[in-house]
Amino acid sequence: MTTKLDLAMKHGNRHISMLYPGQPLGLGDSGIGSIGRIDQADIQGGTTIRMHPHRNDEILSYFRTGKVVHTDSAGTTEIISRNKLMLMKAGRVFYHEEKILDRLEGLQIFIRPMTADYEPEVLFEELDPEDSPDRWRLLASDRPSSHLRFTSRTEIFDASLSSGTTLAFPETELPQAMYILYAFQGSLLVNGSIALSKGESILTDDAGLSFSASSRAEAVLFITDPGQACFKQGMFSGRIH
Numbered sequence: 001m002t003t004k005l006d007l008a009m010k011h012g013n014r015h016i017s018m019l020y021p022g023q024p025l026g027l028g029d030s031g032i033g034s035i036g037r038i039d040q041a042d043i044q045g046g047t048t049i050r051m052h053p054h055r056n057d058e059i060l061s062y063f064r065t066g067k068v069v070h071t072d073s074a075g076t077t078e079i080i081s082r083n084k085l086m087l088m089k090a091g092r093v094f095y096h097e098e099k100i101l102d103r104l105e106g107l108q109i110f111i112r113p114m115t116a117d118y119e120p121e122v123l124f125e126e127l128d129p130e131d132s133p134d135r136w137r138l139l140a141s142d143r144p145s146s147h148l149r150f151t152s153r154t155e156i157f158d159a160s161l162s163s164g165t166t167l168a169f170p171e172t173e174l175p176q177a178m179y180i181l182y183a184f185q186g187s188l189l190v191n192g193s194i195a196l197s198k199g200e201s202i203l204t205d206d207a208g209l210s211f212s213a214s215s216r217a218e219a220v221l222f223i224t225d226p227g228q229a230c231f232k233q234g235m236f237s238g239r240i241h
Contacts, residue, residue, distance in 0.1 A: 002204040004194055005180075016041050020240065021180055021203055021222075029232070029239050032178055032203065033224030034152035036237025037110040040184070040199055045102035052097070054090035056116045056234035058150055060140055061086040062158070063106030064184070064218070070122075072096035078124055085125045087140055087148040090235075091118040107184065107220065110237035112230040114151040123148050131160045136170040136221070143173060152230040155223040161186075161213035168210045169221065178226045179204050186217025 020030035073095035140148035183196040
């Protein structure tokens with residue numbers, strides 16, 4: 001099963017477009033397994049998103065341009081940027097504020113936790129400034145070796161592709177895998193026939209797919225076990241009909 005998720009399937013506005021990856025399947029769940037929602041943001045500097053709550057969401061902030069000052073109810077203040085990821089494991093209610101210093105473009109990814117109402121935790125990780133040229137880089141997962149570790153069975157990778165590069169999906173530790181290949185920048189051609197432009201993606205259970213870039217592009221890959229038990233009533237990652 002391979003389904004293209006085009007721009008017409010997204011919600012939101014020109015500043016934040018929201019993808020509910022399960023909605024096009026019409027199965028009564030807006031998410032796929034542990035992947036509840038994927039937001040692509042393009043917000044001008046000088047914007048402040050005031051202190052607001054999250055509950056039972058695990059939120060990966062993946063920003064490719066711009067810097068954001070994160071302040072939270074635990075007293076933590078950090079700057080998130082291209083070279084610093086944040087995983088906010090909200091559990092029971094947790095508050096934070098985001099002050100955008102300059103133009104922000106990136107993803108906020110809402111992952112469903114394994115269980116509800118656990119102790120909140122915020123994690124940060126410095127990234128290699130050279131990014132991931134023509135190869136996959138593991139950003140966060142449920143693997144014991146991951147610093148940014150989800151409670152549910154989820155793996156997220158990225159790759160920066162030069163012109164003419166072809167990649168296959170990476171090996172996964174998930175026994176039953178569903179993949180979302182997301183074109184963050186540029187355009188991708190999947191299996192020589194499915195074209196993805198910026199903001200579009202495919203949903204597939206075919207581990208043998210490959211894709212290429214005709215010019216510079218950036219891809220993000222989400223892998224989940226669709227049959228896993230996870231909490232589906234999170235504030236933003238939860239099931240909607």
